[in-house]
Every structure is written in C-alpha cells, then in structure tokens.
Amino acid sequence: MANPQDRYAIIVEKFRKKSLKLTPQRLAIAKILALSKGHPSVEEIFEQLKKTFSTMSLATVYRNVLLLKSFGDVLELSFPDGSNRYDGNRPYPHPHVICIKCGAIVDPALDALKDLTHLVAKETGFQILTHRFDFFGICRRCQNSDKK
Amino acid sequence: MANPQDRYAIIVEKFRKKSLKLTPQRLAIAKILALSKGHPSVEEIFEQLKKTFSTMSLATVYRNVLLLKSFGDVLELSFPDGSNRYDGNRPYPHPHVICIKCGAIVDPALDALKDLTHLVAKETGFQILTHRFDFFGICRRCQNSDKK
DNA sequence: TTTGCTGCAAATAGTTTGCAGAGAC
DNA sequence: GTCTCTGCAAACTATTTGCAGCAAA
Numbered sequence: 001m002a003n004p005q006d007r008y009a010i011i012v013e014k015f016r017k018k019s020l021k022l023t024p025q026r027l028a029i030a031k032i033l034a035l036s037k038g039h040p041s042v043e044e045i046f047e048q049l050k051k052t053f054s055t056m057s058l059a060t061v062y063r064n065v066l067l068l069k070s071f072g073d074v075l076e077l078s079f080p081d082g083s084n085r086y087d088g089n090r091p092y093p094h095p096h097v098i099c100i101k102c103g104a105i106v107d108p109a110l111d112a113l114k115d116l117t118h119l120v121a122k123e124t125g126f127q128i129l130t131h132r133f134d135f136f137g138i139c140r141r142c143q144n145s146d147k148k
Numbered sequence: 149m150a151n152p153q154d155r156y157a158i159i160v161e162k163f164r165k166k167s168l169k170l171t172p173q174r175l176a177i178a179k180i181l182a183l184s185k186g187h188p189s190v191e192e193i194f195e196q197l198k199k200t201f202s203t204m205s206l207a208t209v210y211r212n213v214l215l216l217k218s219f220g221d222v223l224e225l226s227f228p229d230g231s232n233r234y235d236g237n238r239p240y241p242h243p244h245v246i247c248i249k250c251g252a253i254v255d256p257a258l259d260a261l262k263d264l265t266h267l268v269a270k271e272t273g274f275q276i277l278t279h280r281f282d283f284f285g286i287c288r289r290c291q292n293s294d295k296k
Numbered sequence: 297t298t299t300g301c302t303g304c305a306a307a308t309a310g311t312t313t314g315c316a317g318a319g320a321c
Numbered sequence: 322g323t324c325t326c327t328g329c330a331a332a333c334t335a336t337t338t339g340c341a342g343c344a345a346a
Contacts, residue, residue, distance in 0.1 A: 021320050021325060042311085057328045062311060078228060080280075082310080082335090097272045108271050112264060117283070123256050124245045125288035132228075132282045135265070140273035169300060169345050190335085205303045210336060230311090230335075 004089060008034035011073050011088075020067075025053060029064040033074050033088030039105050041085045077105070080136070093130050099139035106139070152237060156182035159221050159236075168215075173201060177212040181222050181236030187253050189233045225253070225282075241278050247287035254287070 011030045015022055032045050040048075042061050049056045065086060068074040075087040077096060085105070095113065097106040113133065121128045159178045163170055180193050188196075190209050197204045213234060216222040223235040225244060233253070243261065245254040261281065269276045 019321095019325095023320070023326060025327070055328060058310095059312075059329080060327055063326085066312095076228065078226065078230075080224070080226060082226070082230070084310090095268070097268055097274050097276075099274065100277065106272050106274070108268050110264065110268065112260065112267075116258065116260060119260075120243070120245055120256050120258065120283050121285070124254050126245050126247065126254070126283065126285040127291055128245075128283050128285040129248065130284045132280065132284070134281075135268050135274065135276050135279045137269070137274040137276040137278075143275055167300095167346090171301060171345070173302070203303060206335095207304080207337075208302055211301085214337095232335090 004035045007073075007089060007091075011068065011071075014071055014073065025049070025056065025060050026064050028052065029061060030068065030088075033065070033068060033086055036088065039077055039085040039087050041083060045086075077134075093132065095133040095135070097135045097137065099142055100136050101138055101142040104139050104141075108135075152183045155221075155237060155239075159216065159219075162219055162221065173197070173204065173208050174212050176200065177209060178216065178221075178236075181213070181216060181234055184236065187225055187233040187235050189231060193234075228284075241280065243281040243283070245283045245285065247290055248284050249286055249290040252287050252289075256283075 008031055011034055012022065012027065015026070015030075020026075028049055029045060032040060032048060042058065042065060045065070046056060046058050046061045049061070065074060068088070069076055069086075073088065073091050075091045075093065077085045077087060079085070079098070090107065095108055095110050097108055098104070110133075117128050117131065120126070156179055159182055160170065160175065163174070163178075168174075176197055177193060180188060180196060190206065190213060193213070194204065194206050194209045197209070213222060216236070217224055217234075221236065221239050223239045223241065225233045225235060227233070227246070238255065243256055243258050245256055246252070258281075265276050265279065268274070
C-alpha cells in the first residue's frame, strides 16, 4: 500500500493528465478518500466538507467519487444493507472483515487469495477481472461489550 | 445441496411451524425460489407470477422474499450496480462467479474456503458469522462472442 | 371468527440528472 | 474567453409502509 500522501499525489496527477479541472471541491474529496484511514461513506465525506465549503452539494461528492471509481483510484465497498463506503488507500480488491454491530472494517492479510482466483478461472473458464471477498461478524470489542 | 423439491418442502414446513398462512401467493414465491435453477430478481419473480395472479403486487414479493431471507432459506446476492438476486437452492454463503456481460452466475466448488474463515477469525479476533465471496469476469461464451 | 396477508398507493432513501451561473485554465 | 464544474432542485429507482378489504385457519 502506497503511503496516503502519495495516493493523493497520484490522483491529482491523473486529474492533470486527463485535463480535468482541479477545483477546490474536487481536491478536497480526493484528499479525504486518499488520506482517510477509515472507509468513509458519501454522506460522511459530504458532512466533513460542509464545514469548509458551506455550499457543498451531495451531487458533487457523488460525481467525484464516481470519477475516482472509474479511474480505479477508489474501491467501493457495498454493504448488504445497500449502503456504500469507499477506500482510497487500497483501491484494488482486497478482503474485508466487517463488524455488523459497530461497522468497523479491518483489512486482513490473506495471501492465499491469488491462488484462489487462478483456481476459479481454471475451473469455470471465466476470465476473472475482479472479486469481492468480505467477512461479516462481530469484532472483539463488541463481543466483550455484549457480555456486560 | 438438497434437491429443489426438498427445499420447497422444507420451506413450507417452516411456514407451518411458525403458524404463517399458506397463501397461494406465498407458496408460489417460495416455489420459484426453491426450484429455480437461476438466481431470479424480485422483478423477475413478480413478472413470472403476474401470469398466474393478475393482481400480484411487487410489495408481496418483497415481503415474502424478506421473510424467506430471515428464515435463512434464501440467500441474497447483491451486485455492485445495486441490483439484488436470490438463491433459494443453496441458501448458505458460497462463492459466485458472475459474468459482467451477460449476467450469468456460476457456483464454483472451492473447498479451501472453510480454512480461510478460520484463518481470518484467528487473525482478526472477529467472530465470523457469514461471508460473501464473488468473482466478476467474463464467461467463456462472452469471451468468444467478443472475438467476432 | 380471528388473525395475518394482499394489493394498492403513498412514502422513503440513495443516487442521478438538467440546467444556469461560477470558476479553472 | 472557453469549457468544465458546481449547486440546486427535480427526477428516478428500488424498496418499504399504512391501510382497508380479503382469505386462511
């Protein structure tokens, strides 16, 4: 994983190369996605930016997140309840472990994964382009607070 | 995997045990989900049932699919584009391989999976309840038709 | 007869779109 | 000065809900 500052620089550079305008709103959205340690939702990005840009619009957040997704610089995590959160640090597919109580997301190391992709390609004849591998459960903290 | 007729019988038995009414609509929805070889969407179930029940309502399909999900008799497959499809044959989590061109869904055998769950539980301290493991790619047929 | 289910219509939530003015280059 | 982007409001889509009548048990 690239360091967050680098990820931000990479994204800005892509905007430049594609002759897209570097508006303050766009840069701020990119910065949140690249630097955030968590996995913010569109709503969270919007709330955070309203402090700086009083006229910030949800539509602008949606448009720019879509743009970054299309560049492959943001990974969309879609949850069973239909909500989406975004990862700008590791924009490539990787497994997640998600707490269904508190919403925490952990990224486990799971080296066996690459082999599985090949295995599946071989077995099914598909050309595999991407995947999604998420575990749902209860994190250690929530397990403990249940016991109270 | 139980044979489809058995799956249907199991579901009907659950309705009975829970003192839920065996309405013709409910039974028809359960039957489609249990017997269908594909992975129908709510819309598809609805379209199919309109032929038999001219007054069939989408709300009824949604309500009964929800019911079956809550019993663990139907697995929801949610796609990146936000659409949902349902599997009543194998209602437990299992991997899918999905063609992004034609929408075909294949269920590969993937025995390594159980070990991975334990591995992840150990590494993260989570109590893992369920998971989702989907591959996206292009099926053999669509690969060939591209070449034309 | 009782209770829960269905069908309809309205409500809801998340996301997208059209358009006019603002701002990046 | 040009052309894209933003902000706003309206549109849209998938799903859920309230309610009155209907049907299963």
